Amino acid sequence: MKIAVLSDTHGNYPLAIKMLDRISDLDCIIHLGDVLHDADIIEQALCIPVIKLAGNCDSSPKVKREFLLNICGKSIFLSHGDLYRVKSGIGRIYEKAFSVSADIVLYGHTHVPAVQKKGEILLVNPGSLKEAEVPQSLAIIHLNDTEASAEIILVKDVDLSETLFA
Numbered sequence: 001m002k003i004a005v006l007s008d009t010h011g012n013y014p015l016a017i018k019m020l021d022r023i024s025d026l027d028c029i030i031h032l033g034d035v036l037h038d039a040d041i042i043e044q045a046l047c048i049p050v051i052k053l054a055g056n057c058d059s060s061p062k063v064k065r066e067f068l069l070n071i072c073g074k075s076i077f078l079s080h081g082d083l084y085r086v087k088s089g090i091g092r093i094y095e096k097a098f099s100v101s102a103d104i105v106l107y108g109h110t111h112v113p114a115v116q117k118k119g120e121i122l123l124v125n126p127g128s129l130k131e132a133e134v135p136q137s138l139a140i141i142h143l144n145d146t147e148a149s150a151e152i153i154l155v156k157d158v159d160l161s162e163t164l165f166a
Contacts, residue, residue: 001027001142001144002023002025002027002140002142002143003026003028003030003071003140003141003143004020004023004026004028004029004030004138004141005029005030005106005124005138005139005140005141005150006031006032006039006138007032007033007034007055007107007125007126007127007128008032008033008034008055008108008109008111008127008128008129008130008133009034009038009039009128009129009130010038010057010129010131011035011038011130011131012038012130013037013038013041013042013045015129015131015160016042016138017041017042017046018160019129019155019160020042020046020048020138021046022158022159022160023140023153027048028048028049028050028051029042029043029046029049030050030051030078031050031052031053032053032055032079032080032107032108033052033053033054033055033056033057033058033065033080034055034057034058034080034108034109035055035058036052036055036058039052040052051069053065053066053078053079053080054080055082055108056080056082056109065079065083068102071143072143073145074104075100075101075102075103076103076104076105076106077097077100077102077104077105077106078106078107079093079096079105079106080107080108080109081093081107081108081110081125082109084096084107086109086110087110090107093105093107093123094118094119094121094123097121098119102121103120103121103122103148104121104123104124104148105122105124106126106139106141107123107124107125108125108126108127108128110125111127111128111130111133112127113126113127113137113139113152113154114127114152115139115151115152122148122149124139124141124150125139126138126139126152127139127152129155135155135156136155136156137152137154137155138153139152139153140153
């Protein structure tokens, strides 16, 4: 299974759509919040299911701030990250993930892309696609019955010159 992970698009859904349109064989997209409306537009434009979380800049009480997802036999803890003060480090979110027996943690909020392993838990922050952010990025998660891996895709490394939706 191939999953794109986004966070902190902050209204820059056109860039998200361009980036995601260039990634083949996506099974789903996870948007970790900031801004939820972007996730709705991305889902409509690409016709790929989007799992949505609310971030600290989102005000919808109907959308969860965190939850546990099970895909391909992996337990994935999703959080925007602000509730665990990830800007001060990953310790709190790691403890939460450990307490719920998560294999993978997906979080945002810092706007800094990161893929790291702590103990047996894979922690992934896709970074941000916010306009004028440096670097702009998203993450790709690869899952199968035995393995999970992640990679960061930087916007600067993708050819976006082709016009879409002309």
